[in-house]
Amino acid sequence: MAIKKILVVDDSKTELMYLTDILVKNGFAVRTAENAEDAFRRLVEEKPDLILMDVVMPGQNGFQLTRAITRDPLYAGIPIVMCTSKNQETDRVWGMRQGAKDYITKPVDENELMSKIKALG
Numbered sequence: 001m002a003i004k005k006i007l008v009v010d011d012s013k014t015e016l017m018y019l020t021d022i023l024v025k026n027g028f029a030v031r032t033a034e035n036a037e038d039a040f041r042r043l044v045e046e047k048p049d050l051i052l053m054d055v056v057m058p059g060q061n062g063f064q065l066t067r068a069i070t071r072d073p074l075y076a077g078i079p080i081v082m083c084t085s086k087n088q089e090t091d092r093v094w095g096m097r098q099g100a101k102d103y104i105t106k107p108v109d110e111n112e113l114m115s116k117i118k119a120l121g
Contacts (some may be wrong), residue, residue: 003120
């Protein structure tokens, strides 16, 4: 499946703008969400081909949200890439255990992000 539509979930407006700029420049359609509630609303409105998920957010964190999405039969097929400043190996392992397909640390390198997206597509 070709990845065309990406949902970026991050509570930082700066990160949302930075990631959106990279993705749009590379030909992707991007929607954003600033928290778990927003993310589920976006999922219902239009199912993305990929989700970039921050971890540290108010309310439900990215690990919890990833687990909820991957366990929901409606959305379980959407690959999730954790996109976070949490750079410990334990965080990476925990993210993958929650259902993430890949893990990238901030500051995000454009080439690394594109190669991860390409690998999932």
